[in-house]
Amino acid sequence: MALNRKVAIVDLTSGTIEKKPIPLEVRKTFLGGRGLDAYLLYKYAKPGCDPLGPDNVVIFSAGILGATLASASARTHVMGKSPLTGMVGSGNLGGFFAPELRWAGFDHIVVKGKAAKPVYIWVHNGEVEIRDAKNIWGKSVTECQWAVREELGDPDIKSAVCGPAGEKMVRFANVMTGIKDAAGRTGMGAVMGSKNLKLVAARGTMDIKIAHPREALENDKKFIDQIVSAKVNQTQGELGTPFIWGATNSWGGLRTNNFQYNQILYADDVEPERIDEIAAETMGKYHMAACFGCQVHCRAKYKIPPSPLAEKFGVVGKYDEGPEYTSQGAFACEPGCTSADTVLIGNHLVDQYGVDNLEIGSIISWAMELYEEGILTAKDTDGLDLRFGNDEALIEMVHHVCNRDTRLGDILAEGGIRAAEKIGKNAIKYLIHVKGMSNLHSDERATPGLALNIATASRGSDHLRSRPAIDLYHLPQEVMRKIYSSPVPYDGPLSSDHREYVGKPWQVFWHEQCYMAVDCLGICKYHTVFLGATLPNFEDWPRVLYYNTGIEMTPQEIWTVAQRCNNIERLFNIREGFKKDDPYKGDVLVDRYHDEPARRGAPDVIGATIDREKFKVMRAEFYQHEGWDENGIPTPETLKRLGLENLDKEPSRI
Amino acid sequence: MEAKVLTINHEKCTGCRRCELVCSVYHDGVSNPARSRIKVEKWEWEGLYIPMACKQCVDAPCMNVCPVKAISQDEAQGSVKIDYDVCIGCRSCVAVCPFGAMSFNASEKKVFKCDLCDGDPQCVRFCEIKAVDYVEAARESLYRKRDAAMKISEAKKLGATVQYEG
Numbered sequence: 001m002a003l004n005r006k007v008a009i010v011d012l013t014s015g016t017i018e019k020k021p022i023p024l025e026v027r028k029t030f031l032g033g034r035g036l037d038a039y040l041l042y043k044y045a046k047p048g049c050d051p052l053g054p055d056n057v058v059i060f061s062a063g064i065l066g067a068t069l070a071s072a073s074a075r076t077h078v079m080g081k082s083p084l085t086g087m088v089g090s091g092n093l094g095g096f097f098a099p100e101l102r103w104a105g106f107d108h109i110v111v112k113g114k115a116a117k118p119v120y121i122w123v124h125n126g127e128v129e130i131r132d133a134k135n136i137w138g139k140s141v142t143e144c145q146w147a148v149r150e151e152l153g154d155p156d157i158k159s160a161v162c163g164p165a166g167e168k169m170v171r172f173a174n175v176m177t178g179i180k181d182a183a184g185r186t187g188m189g190a191v192m193g194s195k196n197l198k199l200v201a202a203r204g205t206m207d208i209k210i211a212h213p214r215e216a217l218e219n220d221k222k223f224i225d226q227i228v229s230a231k232v233n234q235t236q237g238e239l240g241t242p243f244i245w246g247a248t249n250s251w252g253g254l255r256t257n258n259f260q261y262n263q264i265l266y267a268d269d270v271e272p273e274r275i276d277e278i279a280a281e282t283m284g285k286y287h288m289a290a291c292f293g294c295q296v297h298c299r300a301k302y303k304i305p306p307s308p309l310a311e312k313f314g315v316v317g318k319y320d321e322g323p324e325y326t327s328q329g330a331f332a333c334e335p336g337c338t339s340a341d342t343v344l345i346g347n348h349l350v351d352q353y354g355v356d357n358l359e360i361g362s363i364i365s366w367a368m369e370l371y372e373e374g375i376l377t378a379k380d381t382d383g384l385d386l387r388f389g390n391d392e393a394l395i396e397m398v399h400h401v402c403n404r405d406t407r408l409g410d411i412l413a414e415g416g417i418r419a420a421e422k423i424g425k426n427a428i429k430y431l432i433h434v435k436g437m438s439n440l441h442s443d444e445r446a447t448p449g450l451a452l453n454i455a456t457a458s459r460g461s462d463h464l465r466s467r468p469a470i471d472l473y474h475l476p477q478e479v480m481r482k483i484y485s486s487p488v489p490y491d492g493p494l495s496s497d498h499r500e501y502v503g504k505p506w507q508v509f510w511h512e513q514c515y516m517a518v519d520c521l522g523i524c525k526y527h528t529v530f531l532g533a534t535l536p537n538f539e540d541w542p543r544v545l546y547y548n549t550g551i552e553m554t555p556q557e558i559w560t561v562a563q564r565c566n567n568i569e570r571l572f573n574i575r576e577g578f579k580k581d582d583p584y585k586g587d588v589l590v591d592r593y594h595d596e597p598a599r600r601g602a603p604d605v606i607g608a609t610i611d612r613e614k615f616k617v618m619r620a621e622f623y624q625h626e627g628w629d630e631n632g633i634p635t636p637e638t639l640k641r642l643g644l645e646n647l648d649k650e651p652s653r654i
Numbered sequence: 655m656e657a658k659v660l661t662i663n664h665e666k667c668t669g670c671r672r673c674e675l676v677c678s679v680y681h682d683g684v685s686n687p688a689r690s691r692i693k694v695e696k697w698e699w700e701g702l703y704i705p706m707a708c709k710q711c712v713d714a715p716c717m718n719v720c721p722v723k724a725i726s727q728d729e730a731q732g733s734v735k736i737d738y739d740v741c742i743g744c745r746s747c748v749a750v751c752p753f754g755a756m757s758f759n760a761s762e763k764k765v766f767k768c769d770l771c772d773g774d775p776q777c778v779r780f781c782e783i784k785a786v787d788y789v790e791a792a793r794e795s796l797y798r799k800r801d802a803a804m805k806i807s808e809a810k811k812l813g814a815t816v817q818y819e820g
Contacts, residue, residue: 067675067685068685069675069676069679069685096671099685102685103685103686103687103688142698142699146699178698179698179699179701205686205687205688206686207682207684207685207686207689208684208685208686209683209684210679210683210684210685213679213680213683213684216679217676217679217680217776220780221779221780224780224782228782283701284665285665285808286665286666286667286783287701288668289668289669289701289703290668290669290670291670292670292671292672292675293670293671293672293675294670294672295670295672295782295783297668297670297783301701319699319700319701321701
């Protein structure tokens with residue numbers, strides 16, 4: 001059944017492998033996916049460990065609904081201590097790895113220690129092996145996947161891999177699967193590289209018994225109808241995530257030229273419709289692809305069209321998928337470039353190197369501002385003219401960061417805070433980050449709710465931890481009230497105005513639990529209240545959970561699991577050095593959010609800053625909702641309520 | 655009413671494999687593509703996905719090769735079906751099918767293939783974009799004509815000159 005999948009603890013130093021069942025009580029406490037990962041991270045990573053040392057762990061997991069009839073039950077979660085932030089490291093990827101892992105008999109693979117030479121882990125029908133990776137080490141993200149299929153003689157193997165950037169321990173290297181599915185952010189690929197672990201390959205033909213198959217099928221049909229009837233998902237299915245980029249740019253919510261502007265002008269070539277045209281021209285009318293079991297099919301397929309830039313870098317005609325809006329951020333607005341070619345090429349390179357597009361785009365754009373400010377000179381860049389809008393220099397820097405083959409590339413590969421220390425001269429002032437992780441290409445100055453979200457997210461500046469994105473829709477009060485007063489009651493203020501500060505702490509708190517629940521279930525955020533207000537949430541999940549797994553839980557119980565797991569992440573961050581007002585590790589925004597007004601965009605954006613005092617009031621209220629004290633530390637009562645009071649002392653439950 | 659046929663337009667397929675999932679859940683109550691009657695074959699490096707399922711052949715090799723005549727035509731449904739009371743599990747049908755549409759379940763020691771879910775194919779029901787569809791046999795080619803004509807029509811819009819010979 002869906003609940004008999006196991007946890008494998010793989011020690012690469014000793015070569016030992018332990019297989020452990022997940023007791024039902026543990027299931028009901030953490031569900032699975034990111035929630036159980038957080039617990040395993042807390043128990044298995046040595047406190048204060050070097051993220052790139054053998055005492056860290058990297059965990060690969062599927063959610064409790066993985067591979068079931070739960071609509072887009074495709075998500076893989078990867079967790080460890082982050083080499084970028086020194087705190088919670090976490091990435092979530094789509095594609096087909098998690099279902100295959102489950103069919104192979106496992107839900108969580110916890111990897112600790114360090115192999116003496118490059119290895120990979122082979123998971124198949126209840127078995128786990130450590131194998132020599134000499135034939136695949138050094139290969140790109142896609143090449144190593146095809147090579148391992150060849151080596152093991154099975155074309156249906158799915159792998160979670162680190163690319164060349166991970167091997168070189170670029171601190172924001174991704175774990176990847178397929179062509180472009182990425183567990184981005186926080187450098188989990190670098191942790192793999194540090195362990196000499198090239199990939200985890202999975203293949204299985206073991207049944208996952210569905211508890212109530214007919215009911216599960218019928219319920220899933222309704223679920224899918226609810227999901228695909230949302231306009232936002234229909235648009236995703238046509239244009240993919242680029243549509244968000246287009247909408248946000250026209251409004252004035254995109255970081256441009258690092259953080260100098262909030263809108264990029266004359267960028268028609270990067271608009272979603274143009275990207276879609278290129279996909280249609282190179283791949284035909286039907287050019288959208290999907291993750292496992294998903295009817296939204298939000299990613300485009302494309303081939304890189306001929307252009308001088310593509311010719312220079314030898315990538316004409318290369319096949320890839322996306323670009324997601326993050327690549328439009330990384331290779332268009334942030335570095336001030338306006339060419340689709342640059343976006344498509346940059347997207348292809350990050351996919352092949354296995355590096356976080358958000359981070360690399362942000363950090364190169366930061367270097368561009370430093371270059372224009374004279375903090376970096378042509379001597380530092382080895383003669384590269386690193387000004388905004390220089391497409392060629394941008395693409396060249398991507399290579400240098402991933403290969404660490406120039407001095408500046410090597411410095412930037414260390415991540416913003418470490419790079420700023422090396423560069424000196426007040427370079428840190430220009431870095432746009434939270435907890436050492438660069439912000440998404442979005443600008444939250446006009447949206448205090450979203451600003452609070454990035455400031456308090458457990459893995460650093462992050463739009464997928466607690467973003468109340470529907471705040472931008474100016475929803476009617478009754479709709480807001482319906483969403484936000486369930487499954488736990490709330491009768492405090494709620495504002496439909498995205499510029500407001502009141503009511504936002506509750507929204508951020510609510511979304512934090514919602515997204516954690518989704519990550520524990522192992523489904524996609526496009527299938528919950530992320531971009532669409534009518535999409536499923538707590539009230540809908542008990543049925544899906546029951547029909548597929550047989551577990552009976554109420555919406556409130558699922559909420560409590562989410563809160564428990566979020567608190568574990570909080571406790572982990574506290575253990576690893578979180579201080580509320582620490583500029584590098586705290587729940588704070590960089591000064592530019594408070595001091596520099598937005599310069600472009602719609603009337604409700606121009607002039608916006610985040611008010612320092614009001615921000616602090618919001619943050620304090622958010623801590624109250626969480627059950628944390630004024631320093632953002634969970635109170636003893638909160639821990640007791642969530643059953644976490646003995647987290648440090650108890651032996652690991654798995 | 656004329657019997658319907660399962661048609662596959664691989665160009666539309668997004669590669670999500672929900673068809674494999676619902677097939678195995680509907681027939682066996684489990685999620686397991688190894689038990690699915692339909693399988694999406696993929697060439698990921700070029701974005702090509704081709705769903706493969708039984709064609710319900712008129713002159714079916716599986717039927718012809720079966721030494722005990724366990725496989726027969728179901729005229730009403732337009733399908734090729736297996737009589738498990740007669741089947742001896744020799745797997746000759748698996749070996750001979752030109753499309754790999756006949757599979758063998760090693761744990762239950764049974765061959766299995768698409769049975770069109772008794773007229774309500776679940777793969778079709780759950781395929782929103784209808785890369786897999788269930789249509790009246792005579793209409794299948796009509797849809798394909800329409801699709802082909804659309805391509806010419808779109809090419810014309812882009813200014814291409816289309817000429818017919820003969």
